[in-house]
Amino acid sequence: MSDRSTPTGRKLIISLFVVLIVILALVAVVPMVYSAFMGPGVRTEGVNTNNVKPASTDINGEWDVARGGGANATSVGYTFFEILPGERKNTSGSTSAVEGFATIEAGTLTAGSITVDMAKVSSDNERRDINVRNKILNTDTYPNAVFTITEPADLSAVPDDGSVMPITLTGDLEVRGESRPLIHEFDVLRDGDRIIVAGDVRINRHDYGVESPEFVAAKIDEEGELNIRVSLEKVS
Secondary structure, three states: OOOOHHHHHHHHHHHHHHHHHHHHHHHHHHHHHHHHHHOOOOOOOOOOOOOOOOOOEEEEEEEEOOOOOOOHHHHEEEEEEEEEOOOOOOOEEOOOOOEEEEEOOOOOOEEEEEEEHHHHOOOHHHHHHHHHHHEEEOOOOOOOOEEEEEEEEOOOOOHHHHOOOEEEEEEEEOOOOOOEEEEEEEEEEEEOEEEEEEEEEEEHHHHOOOOOOOOOEEEEEEEEEEEEEEEEEOOO
């Protein structure tokens, strides 16, 4: 006689069906729950040209990264791409904890550097932020990301009427203690007594030793972005 016809066999089959149903339910629900509690984050956007004023000072001189500044306030962060079962979504974090300078002589950017406190990058979810700091960026060991200019850049043609101009900057980008050359075209804008520099820099996390930890239902894609918007004010 088959085991299916016995009480024990029927109980075993029912138990297997229950387990199967629970597994299928988890597969369907976990990504939905993860998405519900883990939103898109806080993204650093590009240059905002609304209410921009004509340049009010000469472009030559010493410039420092400034805090504040409305829609074009200094902000730097990340956007990474989470791979969920049957879904791909973007997640971003940002911070205004940025320091740096730029030296412009005869219309040429001759030196410059920005330093970002990666331990202060935050999104819209504290649990995610803790994971990013501890398991992805390892900010206890590598608290800062740094971009340093290594070649001059001609800024003499940047309009003083508040128009945006693309400028290619060349430098070294250091993340998690790993430094790589970076050449990227940034948007540059003069707004009153400030210079705004912004761009979304595509990076491969493997270039900087960033590993993808096992989250609840997601992994991090190899490609991501550094979202940069820096407001510079003249100091001399």
